[in-house]
Amino acid sequence: MxxxxxxxxxxxxxxxxxxxxxxxxxxxxxxxxxxxxxxxxxxxxxxxxxxxxxxxxxxxxxxxxxxxxxxxxxxxxxxxxxxxxxxxxxxxxxxxxxxxxxxxxxxxxxxxxxxxxxxxxxxxxxxxxxxxxxxxxxxxxxxxxxxxxxxxxxxxxxxxxxxxxxxxxxxxxxxxxxxxxxxxxxxxxxxxxxxxxxxxxxxxxxxxxxxxxxxGGASGQGPAVPTPPVFEGGAQSAVKALEQANLVFLLPAVGVRDEAYFALRLYAEILGGGMASRLFQEAREKRGLAYAVDAYSETYADAGLLGVFAGCAAKDAAELARVAAAEIQGMAAGVEAAELSRAKAQLKASMFMSRESPLARAEQAAGQVLLFGETLRPADLAGQIDAVTAADLEALGATMLAPGRCAVSVLGPRAALKAADAFRQALFG
CATH class of the missing domain: 3.30.830.10 (Metalloenzyme, LuxS/M16 peptidase-like)
Structure with missing residues (x-):
């Protein structure tokens, strides 16, 4: 060879x-x-x-x-x-x-x-x-x-x-x-x-x-690095004449520099990253509660969020909120080897496919230098993804749920507003 x-x-x-x-x-x-x-x-x-x-x-x-x-x-x-x-x-x-x-x-x-x-x-x-x-x-x-x-x-x-x-x-x-x-x-x-x-x-x-x-002739010094953000949590709801309710559920997570960063990415993928994900299968395929439902991670240098977005009929909003909460709790209780393997394959595929675009590679390099002071070898990143275990995901889930705080937004018909309390009650009682 x-x-x-x-x-x-x-x-x-x-x-x-x-x-x-x-x-x-x-x-x-x-x-x-x-x-x-x-x-x-x-x-x-x-x-x-x-x-x-x-x-x-x-x-x-x-x-x-x-x-x-x-x-x-x-x-x-x-x-x-x-x-x-x-x-x-x-x-x-x-x-x-x-x-x-x-x-x-x-x-x-x-x-x-x-x-x-x-x-x-x-x-x-x-x-x-x-x-x-x-x-x-x-x-x-x-x-x-x-x-x-x-x-x-x-x-x-x-x-x-x-x-x-x-x-x-x-x-x-x-x-x-x-x-x-x-x-x-x-x-x-x-x-x-x-x-x-x-x-x-x-x-x-x-x-x-x-x-x-x-x-080379540029000069000056920028402002100080911002203080780390604090996840406050709470709910923001608004009544609007829409055909569907729009829902977002958030939990505090980790930032890009945290060693659990890839665990967060995999957690979101298994929870709601594709058609084989838990949320898609339970909320859409099994229960028919929503056409659009997915999970995602939003990360900053020193903080992050686990999020779920869904669009559904107002009458189904509270039930969908309870399903989302149950799936988040289920993830914290354990994941199966097959779904973890699938999530790793999806995450690595996304990383390597993006490297076929010169613009994506240029942007990735800039982001890595800003965060870590150096560029990172794709094979090393793939190795970090492969190293994540089911126990790592369970530990991350426990960390995200431990503060007992979530953030919820609900936009749509009045009947959907009960989704905020339904999500919070289902997670924390």
């Missing part, structure tokens, strides 16, 4: 510029495209209540003009070379991404550097963009399966940054001025939290030279 070449197995290295910007290059043989990701390891979690939504507003504003380019120039120059430009704001990171043909690294780096370091911040553009984001906030409020998750998040982390919507509110974004937003940009896009990653048809020496050219 032939051995893989060192090049094929080499872990992408992390290079650090003198100002703290970190760089990772992940070449993939045989591709004619590349992905470039510039990630700032700060987002909505770093905001105080008065500036809630400013990170997302800033992400919008940098596209209104940056460097010598107008809003139209920014997108046209990328698209003229066959590329695509995008961005996203989360609680703990803000990401700017370019997908391009081979040879598009130079332009992609220059454009994103302008967005991150040299946005124009015109007052007229800001007034218009505040209005646009206000429409985005209104759209989310009109979308049941958006608002019900925001309600659950607010119940889980009441009064804390993780409990506020990433979009902010009309009241919190309205006071933003070009100067204040420029100061906020200098904080959350400071070089100590910037990671530049590229994957696909890329060359490491070229990438390092371009990042030094485009980001």
């Amino acid at each position: 032939s051995r893989p070449s060192p090049k094929a197995t080499r872990l992408p290295r992390v290079h650090t510029l003198s100002n703290g910007v970190r760089v990772v290059c992940d070449p993939i043989d045989g591709l004619e495209t590349l992905a470039l990701s510039v990630v700032a390891g700060r987002g909505a979690r770093f905001e105080d209540e008065a500036r809630s939504g400013w990170s997302h507003l800033l992400e919008h504003m940098v596209f209104k003009g940056a460097g010598a380019r107008s809003a139209r120039d920014i997108v046209e120059v990328i698209e003229a070379q066959g590329g695509q430009l995008n961005a996203a704001t989360g609680y703990e990171r803000t990401s700017f991404q370019v997908r391009a043909l081979k040879g598009g690294l130079d332009l992609g780096s220059a454009v994103i550097a302008d967005l991150v370091l040299r946005p124009t911040m015109d007052a007229g553009d800001l007034a218009r963009e505040i209005h646009v984001v206000g429409q985005e906030i209104a759209e989310a409020a009109d979308t049941p399966d958006d608002i019900v998750f925001e309600m659950a998040q607010a119940a889980a982390y009441a009064g804390q940054p993780l409990g506020r919507p990433i979009l902010g509110t009309d009241a919190s974004i309205a006071p933003a001025t070009p100067g204040a937003l420029a100061d906020w940009r200098a904080n959350i896009y400071a070089p100590d939290a910037l990671i530049v990653t590229a994957a696909g048809a890329v060359d490491e020496d070229e990438l390092l030279a371009l990042v030094e050219r485009d980001f």
Whole structure:
């Protein structure tokens, strides 16, 4: 059997510029495209209540003009070379991404550097963009399966940054001025939290030279790391004239850095990750209580959530809540070898399949460097998944249930509101 070449197995290295910007290059043989990701390891979690939504507003504003380019120039120059430009704001990171043909690294780096370091911040553009984001906030409020998750998040982390919507509110974004937003940009896009990653048809020496050219002059220091969040729990319910009730149930879990992280991922997979999951089989196939029901894990650097989402008829909401609680308790009591094996296969398949996308690889590398200071070998991660035992899942279940707190959100007809108490009573008596 032939051995893989060192090049094929080499872990992408992390290079650090003198100002703290970190760089990772992940070449993939045989591709004619590349992905470039510039990630700032700060987002909505770093905001105080008065500036809630400013990170997302800033992400919008940098596209209104940056460097010598107008809003139209920014997108046209990328698209003229066959590329695509995008961005996203989360609680703990803000990401700017370019997908391009081979040879598009130079332009992609220059454009994103302008967005991150040299946005124009015109007052007229800001007034218009505040209005646009206000429409985005209104759209989310009109979308049941958006608002019900925001309600659950607010119940889980009441009064804390993780409990506020990433979009902010009309009241919190309205006071933003070009100067204040420029100061906020200098904080959350400071070089100590910037990671530049590229994957696909890329060359490491070229990438390092371009990042030094485009980001080497960045300066400044960002805000302090936020304090760990506290899971408060509680319920948020709202009556709305909908055909279905929308339900979210949350329990406190572990963060990405916790040794039980993969146990949490597997717990969610077995509970409600697919058609063979416990929730799907019990709530949908056996009882016919819901068309959509699934479980998921939401993780941050130092905290996490186990969640269940379902859409059902209002008259079935309380019963569905009791079924969800029973399945969570059942998981804590034990799992079968076959379902644990299936969950491991699904999780590993998802990880390896995503690595076939250059953008996913670039984003994964950035996230790993932000959290661990290095890139991680996929085979090692697969080994950690395989090492999780049924006893680990039982211990995690006991840990999540031990505080005796849950967060529940219910949105829909009045008859569905009893689901919140039904879930809590079924779990904790």
